[in-house]
Amino acid sequence: MIPVLLIVIPLVTGLAGFFEKSGRRARSWSLLSSLLTLAVSLWGLSLDKSSGLLHADVEWLPELGSRFAVGLDGLSTILSLLTAICFPLIFIATWRDEYRGRSWNFYALMLLSQAGLMGVFLATDALLFYFFWELALIPVYFLCSQWGGEKRIAVTFKFFVYTFVGSLLMLIGLIWIYWHTPDHSFAMQSFYAMRAKIPAKDQMWLFWILFIAFAIKMPIWPLHTWQPDTYEQAPTATTMVLSALMVKMGLFGVIRWLAPVVPAGTWAWGDTVSAGCIIGMIYASLVAIRQDDLKRLIAYSSIAHVGLMCLAIFATTSIGMQGVMIQLFNHGINILGMWIVVDLIERQTGTRKISQLGGLAQKAPGLAILLVVVALANIALPLTNGFVGEFLLFSGVFTSKATQYNVVFTVVAGLTTILSAVYTLNMIRRVFFGSTNALTDRVTDIRVNEKIVLAVIVMIIVFVGVYPKPVLDLTKETAEFILGKMNYKL
Amino acid sequence: MMFSGIVTQSKTVIRNVAVLGLALLLIGNYADMTGHHLLVIEVHKMLFFDSFGLLGNSIAFASTLLLVLLSGRDMEKIGHNLAEYYALIFFVLCGVSLVTTFNSLLMLFLGIEILSIPLYILTGSDKKNLKSNEAALKYFLMGAFSTGLMLLGIAFLYGASATGTFIIDDLWTAKPAVSPLLMSGLLLLLVSIAFKVSAAPFHFWTPDVYDGAPTVFTSFMATIVKVSIFIGFVRLFDEGFGAGAAQWQIFVAIIAAATLFIGNITAVFQQSVKRMLAYSSIAQAGFMLLALLALTRVAKEGIILYAAAYSLATIGIFAILIRMKDYTFEGFNGLAKQQPLLAATCTIFLLSLAGIPLTGGFFAKYYMLAAVVSTGKFMWLVVFAVLCAAVSAYYYFRVIQAMYFKEGDAATETAPSAGFKGLLVLLAALVLVLGVFPQALLNQLYAFIYTW
Numbered sequence: 014m015i016p017v018l019l020i021v022i023p024l025v026t027g028l029a030g031f032f033e034k035s036g037r038r039a040r041s042w043s044l045l046s047s048l049l050t051l052a053v054s055l056w057g058l059s060l061d062k063s064s065g066l067l068h069a070d071v072e073w074l075p076e077l078g079s080r081f082a083v084g085l086d087g088l089s090t091i092l093s094l095l096t097a098i099c100f101p102l103i104f105i106a107t108w109r110d111e112y113r114g115r116s117w118n119f120y121a122l123m124l125l126s127q128a129g130l131m132g133v134f135l136a137t138d139a140l141l142f143y144f145f146w147e148l149a150l151i152p153v154y155f156l157c158s159q160w161g162g163e164k165r166i167a168v169t170f171k172f173f174v175y176t177f178v179g180s181l182l183m184l185i186g187l188i189w190i191y192w193h194t195p196d197h198s199f200a201m202q203s204f205y206a207m208r209a210k211i212p213a214k215d216q217m218w219l220f221w222i223l224f225i226a227f228a229i230k231m232p233i234w235p236l237h238t239w240q241p242d243t244y245e246q247a248p249t250a251t252t253m254v255l256s257a258l259m260v261k262m263g264l265f266g267v268i269r270w271l272a273p274v275v276p277a278g279t280w281a282w283g284d285t286v287s288a289g290c291i292i293g294m295i296y297a298s299l300v301a302i303r304q305d306d307l308k309r310l311i312a313y314s315s316i317a318h319v320g321l322m323c324l325a326i327f328a329t330t331s332i333g334m335q336g337v338m339i340q341l342f343n344h345g346i347n348i349l350g351m352w353i354v355v356d357l358i359e360r361q362t363g364t365r366k367i368s369q370l371g372g373l374a375q376k377a378p379g380l381a382i383l384l385v386v387v388a389l390a391n392i393a394l395p396l397t398n399g400f401v402g403e404f405l406l407f408s409g410v411f412t413s414k415a416t417q418y419n420v421v422f423t424v425v426a427g428l429t430t431i432l433s434a435v436y437t438l439n440m441i442r443r444v445f446f447g448s449t450n451a452l453t454d455r456v457t458d459i460r461v462n463e464k465i466v467l468a469v470i471v472m473i474i475v476f477v478g479v480y481p482k483p484v485l486d487l488t489k490e491t492a493e494f495i496l497g498k499m500n501y502k503l
Numbered sequence: 504m505m506f507s508g509i510v511t512q513s514k515t516v517i518r519n520v521a522v523l524g525l526a527l528l529l530i531g532n533y534a535d536m537t538g539h540h541l542l543v544i545e546v547h548k549m550l551f552f553d554s555f556g557l558l559g560n561s562i563a564f565a566s567t568l569l570l571v572l573l574s575g576r577d578m579e580k581i582g583h584n585l586a587e588y589y590a591l592i593f594f595v596l597c598g599v600s601l602v603t604t605f606n607s608l609l610m611l612f613l614g615i616e617i618l619s620i621p622l623y624i625l626t627g628s629d630k631k632n633l634k635s636n637e638a639a640l641k642y643f644l645m646g647a648f649s650t651g652l653m654l655l656g657i658a659f660l661y662g663a664s665a666t667g668t669f670i671i672d673d674l675w676t677a678k679p680a681v682s683p684l685l686m687s688g689l690l691l692l693l694v695s696i697a698f699k700v701s702a703a704p705f706h707f708w709t710p711d712v713y714d715g716a717p718t719v720f721t722s723f724m725a726t727i728v729k730v731s732i733f734i735g736f737v738r739l740f741d742e743g744f745g746a747g748a749a750q751w752q753i754f755v756a757i758i759a760a761a762t763l764f765i766g767n768i769t770a771v772f773q774q775s776v777k778r779m780l781a782y783s784s785i786a787q788a789g790f791m792l793l794a795l796l797a798l799t800r801v802a803k804e805g806i807i808l809y810a811a812a813y814s815l816a817t818i819g820i821f822a823i824l825i826r827m828k829d830y831t832f833e834g835f836n837g838l839a840k841q842q843p844l845l846a847a848t849c850t851i852f853l854l855s856l857a858g859i860p861l862t863g864g865f866f867a868k869y870y871m872l873a874a875v876v877s878t879g880k881f882m883w884l885v886v887f888a889v890l891c892a893a894v895s896a897y898y899y900f901r902v903i904q905a906m907y908f909k910e911g912d913a914a915t916e917t918a919p920s921a922g923f924k925g926l927l928v929l930l931a932a933l934v935l936v937l938g939v940f941p942q943a944l945l946n947q948l949y950a951f952i953y954t955w
Contacts, residue, residue, distance in 0.1 A: 074942060114840075144860045151859060158908045166908050170900065177896050181889040184869070188876045222886075 030121030039117035054097035087491030179226035220278030230263030234293025273498030298432035333409015340402030350387035372449030398477035638715025653695035659688025713781035722821030730810035762789030797874035805870025812863030836911025863937030
């Protein structure tokens with residue numbers, strides 16, 4: 014019941030949004046819709062885990078062995094909650110952004126992308142998952158191509174082609190597994206039951222055919238080239254969706270549909286993927302240090318952070334898996350905060366170039382304080398949520414028995430934390446301190462709506478940082494469950 | 504069995520008569536599927552009316568009906584012989600129903616011929632246009648050549664069969680070893696039909712003919728004619744040669760791969776949307792060939808679904824294309840601002856052709872891929888097909904980009920009427936229904952006796 018509502022509310026309100034014919038009305042409408050989704054999501058959170066309201070399973074395509082099956086377990090609860098929290102925040106934070114042309118379409122498409130994301134996170138049927146996986150992409154394609162920066166059409170198309178190739182390959186993999194299930198079913202249980210039955214030889218290629226789709230979405234080096242361009246060119250509200258939520262689709266896909274289904278393949282290729290993650294982290298961090306554009310800097314920092322999460326998944330430890338799940342949530346919140354600050358700066362000064370900014374702290378002290386908190390969370394200082402997540406991730410990687418290079422991985426990945434401190438603090442120094450110039454003189458402090466959003470984000474950051482137990486309790490069971498499935502020898 | 508050449512000379516009612524005739528055909532066909540035979544004719548095993556063939560017929564008739572409703576008025580612009588055009592279309596439909604339900608090679612030949620000859624005329628119907636004339640001549644010469652090959656193939660098969668039979672069920676039975684005569688007959692037949700469905704490397708006529716023919720008839724050829732020949736194609740190879748699939752599958756696989764590759768890669772470089780659609784129809788044929796390769800139950804369901812999804816989407820795009828002044832990609836620039844409804848429906852059709860979920864095209868492609876995967880062979884072809892599908896997104900999305908994201912004044916020749924728009928919405932809705940509940944169509948196969 015609840016998962017169905019989470020998908021249907023944004024879907025229906027999104028479709029209705031096309032007929033608003035007024036940008037302002039559409040804006041209020043979409044905020045209302047996203048708040049309603051949030052309310053439903055919180056309702057789901059308050060229910061007991063055994064409640065029947067948390068699952069739904071209706072006949073969809075009986076001849077294909079596919080059902081409209083959705084459910085909330087620890088993993089999908091935390092990601093759907095993240096989606097539900099992010100959208101109202103995005104709408105409020107970008108309340109004043111103007112969209113040219115038929116602006117109501119912008120809000121309608123945003124809601125549709127929310128529906129797609131919810132579907133991806135909630136589906137417990139492989140075909141349904143694939144359905145939503147592609148569906149989440151289409152609205153984003155239109156959003157970026159219509160309202161993005163100068164090079165938007167080419168850049169967005171590159172993004173589209175990348176992900177489309179990945180998802181089609183994934184479709185082959187899913188169909189292959191489906192044909193080998195004894196009951197010809199797309200259900201998650203049937204897929205998990207296959208983990209010991211698929212011959213190791215087939216798992217070797219199945220792993221890649223599925224993983225490429227997820228790796229492109231995350232993105233993992235060397236498939237990341239679409240990301241900085243797309244983040245830079247997309248309208249800020251869409252960039253927020255892309256980086257806070259869509260990136261999680263890739264990690265989620267690995268945890269839910271790859272590692273438990275082809276454990277032998279995951280085991281065998283774990284080191285290869287981990288090496289890719291490590292290279293990507295170092296590379297992205299080094300590139301981030303040299304970036305002058307705020308959006309590109311955050312884009313590269315995102316590659317580094319996601320790489321760490323992916324590394325921890327392949328470490329196959331209980332503590333690491335817990336870390337991934339909590340960090341999925343944290344990273345979404347933190348990067349959303351970063352984007353909001355960037356959006357504020359760009360709107361007031363008209364530039365994103367770090368070299369043209371300076372002295373903002375004098376003009377906008379409120380903004381500076383909030384940014385510093387978000388930035389510290391981003392580099393995982395204690396008392397922030399980032400610390401909890403990264404600590405678990407690192408200890409997970411360090412204690413990993415899945416790889417013999419665990420120490421090397423931990424040390425090199427640890428280096429990137431230092432690098433991340435370098436570029437983040439450097440960015441803060443150059444943007445907020447120093448002397449003001451002609452551009453930054455005009456800046457005023459943030460308005461109420463922005464204050465609310467950033468305050469909410471800071472509250473979440475500190476709360477999870479100080480008292481992560483509720484989140485950990487939520488994901489513990491699922492993490493153990495997935496790990497149990499990943500251990501193919503049992 | 505249920506076809507009629509409409510020979511009405513009164514021009515004012517021609518269109519309505521055609522619509523009525525098509526509707527009657529559709530109803531008659533449906534009645535047959537549900538087991539209410541209006542008319543029983545002894546066909547001496549020459550034809551065989553199973554639900555597969557009848558469903559193919561329904562798709563052909565329904566698509567033609569939609570085509571006539573959408574673009575009937577545009578036919579009047581081509582020339583003065585409106586009644587003849589409709590009569591020829593009905594002759595083609597007669598050939599179509601023979602091709603989808605044949606049980607004897609003779610009937611197949613007859614059907615293909617009845618279907619081809621009116622098409623040669625229709626291609627050249629724009630008499631004052633040089634391109635149209637050239638296309639007709641080219642089509643005729645190439646078509647005649649392939650017909651010759653087909654006849655030769657049939658003769659070989661007749662000779663190779665133990666008892667001298669044209670009935671397809673008996674062609675392969677009681678054959679301990681494959682004789683070279685049988686195999687060469689089979690290959691000749693494969694080549695000639697590959698020519699008819701414009702599969703590579705026998706596709707060279709397609710772009711010129713599709714480009715040269717009046718757009719209404721291009722739409723007709725690229726959809727109804729092509730998919731019904733495909734249904735006949737699957738029927739022939741399944742019933743006739745299904746038992747010896749291992750012997751000829753590799754040829755089909757090569758043809759499919761070549762078709763996918765050439766169709767998709769060439770479509771990328773086109774500047775005219777009409778020509779792009781011609782190449783895209785070649786590429787789509789490559790996907791449909793996957794059904795021929797697999798020949799499982801899934802494949803047969805899939806080809807029906809593919810036929811429906813592909814026909815609906817292509818007819819819709821062509822109907823919009825006919826209304827455009829400029830057939831190049833630039834001609835579509837900014838259509839979304841001028842005609843939001845046309846642009847939105849066109850987007851749905853294009854997404855369907857590209858195979859994006861929620862549209863019929865996704866499940867069509869899904870079935871094709873699933874069919875081949877289920878056989879466990881030719882995985883390389885599946886991966887190749889998928890990569891080609893990704894290439895196809897490039898040229899379909901170019902149209903979407905032109906419509907939505909580029910500035911321009913895409914002009915339609917006349918303002919589209921409310922009825923035209925309504926039909927387009929209906930068509931788009933059908934595409935979406937197929938995309939969410941493909942079973943709505945496929946259940947027809949299960950509901951009636953599954954005769955295969």
